[in-house]
Amino acid sequence: MSAPVRTAHPVCPVAxxxxxxxxxxxxxxxxxxxxxxxxxRFYALRNRCPHRGAPLCEGRRxxxxxxxxxxxxxxxxxxxxxxxxxHGWEFDLTTGKSVFMPEGVRVKSYPVGVxxxxxxxxxxxxxxxxxxxxxxxxxx
Amino acid sequence: xxxETQIDSPxxxxxxxxxxxxxxxxxxxxxxxxxxxxxxxxxxxxxxxxVEYGLPRNTGLYxxxxxxxxxxADVFDAGEEVDPRSNFEMFQRxxxxxxxxxxxxxxxxxTPSLVALADIDYSYSLVRAINDWxxxxxxxKDPRYRLSITVPLQDxxxxxxxxxxxxxHPSVVAIYGVCGSARLYGKREYDQVYAACVERGLSFxxxxxxxGFGMNPPPTAAGYPSYYAETYLVRPQFYQAHLSSFLFxxxxxxxxxxxxxxxxxxxxWVPSFRWRADAAxxxxxxxxxxxxxxxxxxxxxxxxxxxxxFEESNPPEAVDQIVSWMNGAKTLMYSSDFPHxxxxxxxxxxxxxxxxxxxxxxxxNALAAYPKLAGLAGS
Numbered sequence: 001m002s003a004p005v006r007t008a009h010p011v012c013p014v015a016x017x018x019x020x021x022x023x024x025x026x027x028x029x030x031x032x033x034x035x036x037x038x039x040x041r042f043y044a045l046r047n048r049c050p051h052r053g054a055p056l057c058e059g060r061r062x063x064x065x066x067x068x069x070x071x072x073x074x075x076x077x078x079x080x081x082x083x084x085x086x087h088g089w090e091f092d093l094t095t096g097k098s099v100f101m102p103e104g105v106r107v108k109s110y111p112v113g114v115x116x117x118x119x120x121x122x123x124x125x126x127x128x129x130x131x132x133x134x135x136x137x138x139x140x
Numbered sequence: 141x142x143x144e145t146q147i148d149s150p151x152x153x154x155x156x157x158x159x160x161x162x163x164x165x166x167x168x169x170x171x172x173x174x175x176x177x178x179x180x181x182x183x184x185x186x187x188x189x190x191v192e193y194g195l196p197r198n199t200g201l202y203x204x205x206x207x208x209x210x211x212x213a214d215v216f217d218a219g220e221e222v223d224p225r226s227n228f229e230m231f232q233r234x235x236x237x238x239x240x241x242x243x244x245x246x247x248x249x250x251t252p253s254l255v256a257l258a259d260i261d262y263s264y265s266l267v268r269a270i271n272d273w274x275x276x277x278x279x280x281k282d283p284r285y286r287l288s289i290t291v292p293l294q295d296x297x298x299x300x301x302x303x304x305x306x307x308x309h310p311s312v313v314a315i316y317g318v319c320g321s322a323r324l325y326g327k328r329e330y331d332q333v334y335a336a337c338v339e340r341g342l343s344f345x346x347x348x349x350x351x352g353f354g355m356n357p358p359p360t361a362a363g364y365p366s367y368y369a370e371t372y373l374v375r376p377q378f379y380q381a382h383l384s385s386f387l388f389x390x391x392x393x394x395x396x397x398x399x400x401x402x403x404x405x406x407x408x409w410v411p412s413f414r415w416r417a418d419a420a421x422x423x424x425x426x427x428x429x430x431x432x433x434x435x436x437x438x439x440x441x442x443x444x445x446x447x448x449x450f451e452e453s454n455p456p457e458a459v460d461q462i463v464s465w466m467n468g469a470k471t472l473m474y475s476s477d478f479p480h481x482x483x484x485x486x487x488x489x490x491x492x493x494x495x496x497x498x499x500x501x502x503x504x505n506a507l508a509a510y511p512k513l514a515g516l517a518g519s
Contacts, residue, residue, distance in 0.1 A: 053487070085207070086207070086214075086481060086483055087207075
């Protein structure tokens, strides 16, 4: 009957996670990687590759290499693909879906946001952003 | 936990109850930090040559690998510029301790580039150096390590010299050779190598590499692949060629004690190879009458297969049937291939196979495959 319970778990002050950065944290017994892209967007993924259990979030952020025909490579979405540090399985950082089988193989993705602390919640957006906490929401 | 599983180097005199060995890792790749590490082990003329020209490189065909620079991307603990294969402390932490490895058999990363050189004297000087360096800087510093010594198999006479020089070291358990070779390893020139191995209780660990490099023939007899993924997939053919040679040259009739370890060969192909080899022998036996038994019997007795990269079958449980068909309970041995990018942790061996089979694959089969480990107790 009741709506799913979502709990916000603090990760770090937003200043500690600059654009392009990542933090790997332990929340509720789970290791979770929190990423901030260069344009400011936040994403969080479970730090465990569904293949062999590698610490996925220690992998490199890459772009999506594509080819519309053999030998003609193109790079899209630079920085939005996470490549597993062990066997190279690629995941979409923004959804947790694998590149090779998006619907069949994926890693858990969590919503991330910045919670402004009440005392610093002034009109100036930048100030409150800097003063806020990055939080990850975990479902029930 | 760690002290429970640690084992001591063979010591003369008293023999306390040996600890149980639960995991043996049969394929681990350490390396030097740089060519300077070898200088103390070289004569002046060899050192000057190494200073001037650097280490021989064997990556000319592809200049690519998996992971990051061929290694797991999460093991560059000493920074981007330091080869993680040279990070002794990281190996202890991320392989031996993290994976509960009781014995790890080192097979140095540098080997391939040293043993495809046509100049056998320079090759051998570098081989001696890397073996002595490995014993001094890795094996002597952690009792869990054993070493497969590099031998310059491009010249069997010189290879025997290195076996005679180091083969009686208590931590040397095998010779380390690569599949890329001017000759197939069943050829009778190699009999002297196997005689020297058997005499000292050494196995022959055979690992892909060097195909098409240096003085060796191309990586496939059908042409040069363009991409790394292709070379990854064609590896079984290297092992199949050497295996056919061992079988029909009668190597195992000549050396009934010899064990050959196929490192990183994959194993999904083994059942069909056994069937085809048995069929061929029944039809063609008269041409090689010194082959007394079914090829599958020789394979089961003499060849051991390291598990990594563990076959990923579809459906997943299909691999269990392959394990059964090749008698993997006797012939498979766990390997991690650390710190390479296609690393497998010990739990890659499926629980579905049952506790007894897992125990054999993780430890007991290896203890039986290397005569010098035979005295250790499995789990």
